[in-house]
Amino acid sequence: MLYKGVLKKMQTEVGNPIQYYLIFKDDFLNVNQILNKKITINFIKHQCLNCGLDKPIYRQGFCKSCFFDIPSAGDWIMRPELSTAHLGKEDRDLEYEKKVQLQPHIVYLANSGKVKVGVTRKTQIPTRWIDQGAHEAIEIIEVPNRYLAGITEVALKDYVGDKTNWRSMLKNDVTDENLIAWRNKLKQYIPEEAIPYFLDNNTETHLEFPVNKYPTKVKSLNLDKTPNYTGNLVGIKGQYLIFDDETVFNIRSNEGYYISLTIN
Structure with missing residues (x-):
């Protein structure tokens, strides 16, 4: 075939x-x-x-010329803290940026070898976790725009990793973690403007891969x-x-x- x-x-x-x-x-x-x-x-x-x-x-x-031109490849994609649509400021295409940035976003913890913090649109849960090969994950906060999620991720990166170790993930060199305990421990480091969006009554999601x-x-x-x-x-x-x-x-x-x- x-x-x-x-x-x-x-x-x-x-x-x-x-x-x-x-x-x-x-x-x-x-x-x-x-x-x-x-x-x-x-x-x-x-x-x-x-x-x-x-x-x-x-x-x-994307080819090089498209990557540096199209709005869906702006720096704020990889660095959410650079989002400016909530201020009405354009990066490449304000209409597109408002559509993507001004919607609910989740800051989460995922375990694909070691616990890491990440950001994604709410509509991408649990797809984002699957794409990272995480066998367990939990939401920390749900905020109304990408900027708030970004500054929260930046603040938490001082206390937990933000990269997936893809080799450990693929070798299944993983251990279970208490992500609820991790979430509660990290709460004190969440920026003041994001604290009202903290999630304190949710449970872990577990994923099984083929x-x-x-x-x-x-x-x-x-x-x-x-x-x-x-x-x-x-x-x-x-x-x-x-x-x-x-x-x-x-x-x-x-x-x-x-x-x-x-x-x-």
Whole structure:
């Protein structure tokens, strides 16, 4: 069976385990259904997710010129504390920025190896946690805009990490943590203007990933260096495909790559 199209991050559906889908222009694939099957990935060309041209991908699935131009790649995406739509100040496109920034946001704790703090739109819960490969997570605050979430994350980063250790996550080198205790311990460091939005009566969310075998060492597949790869798929976690030879392939970091995928 052959699928062709530009890679975009896998769509997910909560379940036990989580269901993963690759969405192409004219077709889709439930990736869970090809676990334990041999698949071949062939890199064909680049296709910027914005302009659609065959230009090298710079970041987030965009070519370099689009990345520095389009509103959906502004600095406030990765650094929410730089959001200014609540002040009526434009970065690249105020209408777009108001739409995204002026909506409920969650500051959360997630455990994908070690406890980390993060920010996401409320509509992206629990998708954000799934994409990070977190096996447990909890909300800390729910605020009305991205800026308040951003300054809260910055304040908490002095006391808890803000990066996912993707190697530990993929090797399942994880331990359970009491995230309620973590949340309560961190409350004292939340900025004064965000404290009214503190959540103190919610519980942890636990997530189960479809992995039959975790790698002991991790080898990352780079399509620019290895444009043709064949392997037996044994797991899916975060936005990674895991193969039995301990190769892992990050779908998210290969957005904008047009591939063919053959199920042997």
